[in-house]
Amino acid sequence: MSTTPTTSRTVSIDVNGTTYERDLPASRLLVHFLRDDLDLTGTHVGCDTGSCGACTVHLDGLAVKSCSVLAVQADGASVRTVEGLAGDSGELTALQQSFKDHHGLQCGYCTPGMLMSATALLERNPHPTEHEVKVALQGNLCRCTGYWNIVEAVVAAGKGGGS
Amino acid sequence: MLLREVEYARPATVEEAIALLSEHEGARALAGGQTLVNVMKARAASPDVLVDLADLDELRQISFSADQSVLEIGAMVTSTELAASSEVEVARPILAEVVSTIADLQVRNRGTVGGNLCVNDPTNHLPPLFVALGATMTIRSTAGERTVAAEDFLLGVYTTAVEEGELLTKVSVPTRKPGTGDAMEGITLGAHGTYVVNAAATVGPDGVRVAIGCVAATPVRATAMEQALAGGDVSEQAVRTAAAGLGASLEPPSDVHASADYRRHLAEVSAVRAVLKAAERAKG
């Protein structure tokens, strides 16, 4: 019953098009559900205060920090991670290709989060300006690139016609 | 970074939510979770029960009062929804402008108006803004509903008038009358970062209201400055003169980001800039 508090809950969550039914503790963060329960390790943990965005995924189409969402809050929702971007045969999206073309990654740790934030942007704004890209990526920290090439990659993907 | 064991419930109606909050001591409402989940990760607080408000559509509405004089914003409206609302754009665009600078898009997609208000962290964006706008808050409990003015709602650090077993359901903001302008100015840690000091101001036919944030447990009304500007002269000269002494009247904290003296100074500068900008907008 949804009106009786319980320490765990059976949830049904769609991740990258597959529905998973699991019994999860309420204390489990969505990022740990993805990484540890589903072995989807593309989504990363970079901090412990919800500040860095390395854990960014789509929750019902919106970019969110999966470290600041409980897995049980995603019950009945659809989640999309970086593993859900490329096609089944590994065809990269135009955005992923643009990151490669513009050296928009170095160590790759922030990259999944960056791609998810940028993909969400391009889905609602296919041709963003440089400023709009920066606003969309403001919640994703990078310590390797200084952001310049990442912003360029997203703007270029926009000019190229989006994903 | 890991929560302690916690009980979780997801009520379908506001009444169910209030019942849960009343029945379980140590129960907390879970809205967007951008603050609460992170507080629980740090184990700075570990409520026994989380009552998830996600399914309460009643709390997600933005609408006008019958006489159009008040904009009613459901507590579960997210910053993103507020920023995109055509009602807000028409009635009180400062709300959209300010929430668009909260943290980042991911936080705005989840973070709610009610959450930002009820956390009442001294550096939060909405408390000083709602004080300046003269907003009111509606609280529901098993005993019924009551409405509280912003300054009576915000009681202390992390503390509001919402008591155990109660729920904030909506915030009511007066729609902007002709000849009214709003502004919020301040200094942040980096673009769209945490505020170090801020000031929210509204200038209009009813006078000037200024609320300073980050300088005390709750937003501080700059009453001396408001009174000095009651005559209607909001020229730069008049505003600067009216703000003199504002800093000295405050007792802000010192921390790694700013000394008390620097905060006093920034408070005065922010108040002046907010009023001047609001006055400029009032003309347009």
Next chain:
Amino acid sequence: MTAVETEAGTLQKGAAMGQSVPRKEDNRLVQGQGVFVDDVKRHGMGYLHFVRSPYAHAKIGSIDVSSALELPGVYGTLTGDEVAILTDPFFQIAAPPGGHVKDYALAVGKVRYLGEPVVAVVAETRELARDAAELVWVDYEPLAVVVDARRAGDDDAPVLHEEAGGNMSYTGVWEWGDVDAAFAEADHVVTIKELHFDRFNSTPLETDGALVEYNRGTGQWTITTNNQFPGFAAIMMGPAMRVGLDKLRIVTQDIGGGFGNKITSHPQLVTCCLLARKLNRPIQWTEWRTEFHQSMSHGNERWFHDTEVAVKADGTLLGFRSKAIDDAGAYLRYEPLGGVIWAQVAPGMYGWRNLRLEFTQMMTNKAPVSPNRGYSRMQHLWFTERIIDIVAQELGFDPVEIRKKNYVQPEQMPYETPNGCVYDSGDYPRSLDLVLELIGYDRIEERRHDAAARGKLLGFGIGSTLDSGTNNFGQSQLLNPELQFSGNNEVATVKLDIFGEVVVTLGTTPQGQGHETTASQVVADILGCSVDQVHVRAGHDSYWNSNAGFSGTYASQFAVTGLGAAKGAADLLAAEMKLLASMVFQCSPDDIELAEGFARIKGNPEAALPFMALGAIVNANNAGFPVDPPTLNCRYVYRPPFDVPDKERKFGKLTLTYAMQIHGCVLEIDPETGVYEIVDYAAVDDCGVRINPQIVEGQVMGATAHAIGAAIWETFSYDEEGNLLTPNFYDYHVPHALDMPPLKTAAIESPSPFTPLGTKGMGEGGGGGIHCICAAIQDALRAAGKPIVSDSHNPYHRVWELLQHPERSRENVEVRST
């Protein structure tokens, strides 16, 4: 194709070298298929959580783990008492008395900084380990705390390590030329009482971590980790654990940023090893962000006291003397090497010959220091840039002209510094001119007026910096003559597989620098094939037999050591391939060329063997050769040419190469608040021959971002009790996308005559950003009382203070003219 002259001969930049070849690493990384340490799982692994000290300085009384052990799902614990029995203290680089510091994997008897690991708890899940840690009871008796290195030498200062007798880890006088004569000859002496380089680091997005497995039968550990200097880690761990280094297999793959901050995780790795053996299960450890901030790799905080600069009337800088106090934090892990590393760039980019620095390093109740991007050279170069700008301001010299006048000039290259280091090549004046051109220097005064009309104070600043690379570890003997370290090395293997695939292994541990890509470029050009035919294994594995004592990725050296090793191994393989082809074709090896993926007879391209044929012969079809054919499996150790430095004179080559960056910025200060904004920024770099220009530029950009963060926001600030006030990303603000200014970059290539490819290591030149921002602030404030910028870290509140009380900062400086 262009030819580059190096000491090794003429190198042809080929089809791949010199091109911005797309990175091989990217395909897996953009799909989230990188393997970072926390991604690795093992059946039955236990998750480790550390119980850490809440005090900056305290005696440890009793420790009670019984409640934790009672929690179902908890596998076990480890305390300092056990560590003290099972291991010996870590080797210390310092000479006595600093060398008497006892450093173990867990606190033994005392805690010396807030966040120091005290007990390790291992449990079935992360959450359980965290919960169980709260059930561990530790009795502490708090002690007095010292957080200011300037006070750590006082008679009444609390002593961290009784065995060391005091808090000093190292002190020494470094002097060259004739300093007294220089000051006697000077027309002006500028004195600066105190300069301060602040404590921060590069906060790589991925924190430290490891997954450690123990094989009972063989007594061997497999340590999957993201430590970026496995050579150093193994040398520290083996003796402490009383095992040979072959028992420690260190494996890395993808690492989420290092910047030097992932060098000293060996204490935590030892804890994981001991627990893997004790509990007979794999141990998983990932550091939390807050733990990283509290305990890992802070950069050296350094004061320069009583600095005096000797200047001639025409602006020639004759020399300086100063006293440096360096804050090492609570333990010496890589320290006190910081006490000599600065000497690689003792005169900075300038030609003065008379230098004196008294260098003292003190321990304090703060996180242990260890290399941070620019390690120890950044602090010293900031010092030289600061004094140039202060001298220029006080004596009325133009900051551009005084630099150009005093820079080491291109015609002096290779240039031997007063302490025997050799700057290999470079054109500093031309680089500075490029910066000025990019930033629109000729319009600066016009922009200053325009800004003033908008109520803003505009400033322009230059930051010149050297990125010395490829250490001679013999410099450690200048700190401690008993040490047996010198030189440097890196290893690579290149082989031809049975199906013609070229397989390369490196000893390095890349954290985003694109080693798989650049190594494949070098190898492809030497073997005459495409980069797609060259497969470079990801990461590091000490069981590949592809590493030596100094293997790792640190100190701006990959383009020299790593690529030097790859070149060496590829050259060996190329020679063997030609030899084998010549055996097949029955001709001379000199008649064979490697091109387009074939070994063929010159002038007769029909007589060609594809790589697959050569690989097949050696691996599966080797009968019938009258003599043994070559193995086509080549290993090469690159050793840079070094001598042991002269310990008496503290003289000699301490690094092989000197890349250079010059940064320039324009900023506007709001005089009403002290808030400032960088409105224009330019960086010019010269790292010799660039194998992959896009990768090089990416490094320049990243270092610039680190500098901007350090200049404006990033600081590890402590209160009097030793509490860290910026323990996570909430309070320790790092730059986000909207914080970055517009950036223009340019590069020139002054090949190094000393390296196999003419390359120089690079990646750490970002100090230039800190220098130029300080300079620009000081320039902007000339119109507001001429305050002196004496701190590397200038958040808005500090700028505001300079605006309010410029005279206070001016008390720091004095000019005496004769």
